Amino acid sequence: MLTDDQEVRAVFAGGPPIVCFAGDYYGDPTSKHHIMRLLAAHTRVLWVEAAGQRRPRLGNLLDLRRLADLVRRSAAGVRRDGAAGLHLVTPLSIPIPRRRAAVRVNGWLYRRTVQRGLRELNIARAPLLWVYAPNAAPYIGSLPRAGLVYHCVDRWWAFSNHDAAVMRDYHAQLCRAADVVFASAGELLADCQRYTDRAYLIRHGVDWEHFARAALAPPPRPSDIADLTGPVIGFFGLIHDWVDQDLLCRVAAAFPAATLVLIGRERVDVSRLRQMPNIRLLGQRPYADLPAYAAAFDVALVPFVFNELTVAVNPIKLREYLSAGLPVVATALPEIRALSGATMLHPAGTADEFIAAIGRVLASGRDPAARVAAARELAPESWAGRCAEMAALVARHRRPA
16 A cells, blocks of 8 residues: 555656646745645646735735735746745736736736746646636636646635635636646535536645644743743634634633733734733744644634635644644634544634633643644644545546646
């Protein structure tokens, strides 16, 4: 019986290179980072940093900085991430999604950027296109390819800052055109199956060895929370409009002797959270340091609102928390319930249930042995295993050479 790595190698080693259309490369690893870094061990991977999903606001300083950074990265040509073994390019584009002239120009810019990247890497073979960012849909039709994979990891049209009609259209285009479609959540699979019979559910994996250190060999407590003496209620991830700030304020008020530690970039106004005396907002912290913070948590949270976006989300942080051996209290979204067999997971349907579950966890105290056992439950959920599942399906649907 082949190992996961051998199964991936059997499909991708000696096969076509991969051109991956995704978002910004740098930042905390997401599913696409984990998967492409693993595939890069077996074939050449060119990561195309697809343009943003919305029109920038020229009066917004942050948007202007992003545009300037886009131009700088594009001018840099092909860059290499030596640690991951893959290469990056950044095409320029006109951020007007519905204008025909803009689509034509962007298609030319994307094609030119990809061809330049492949040429600089001395790659002559037609690549396997692997699309995460749906806004690449109108630009890839003229690219030579050995196949097309669409990996659907979000309900893109439900994001508050995206054009819903445009993103629905791109999603449908990709589902119809792809040789195989992967969906990271059951709700997303249903969204994809409206347009194709080649869609498969591949849930997220986890960087298990990285996060399991929090339970198996707990690192020292980070200096910015070393002064905390009471229970630590923790969260890490992007703080955006899908994070339930009302619920977080209620949690902080319900447990005044505890500190609610929030780690992650802030993309929305968090002034309500800053006003709470026992909420500590740390901002983004290095991915390498997250196990040390997890080891300090008494309980971890997935405090999401219920809406069209979140009912289709599969939070990577859920498996990361559980791999760290943490008790987790989470909004009872469909993908949370799908993992409800995990010993330390406590889904909650209402704010009262959420707070009550936290109370029960804190009252039970820490049990290092139980944390180790809970962490080991997640060992089979590795990214390598997910890649092996996808490799088998890519091989099944691969076009004849």
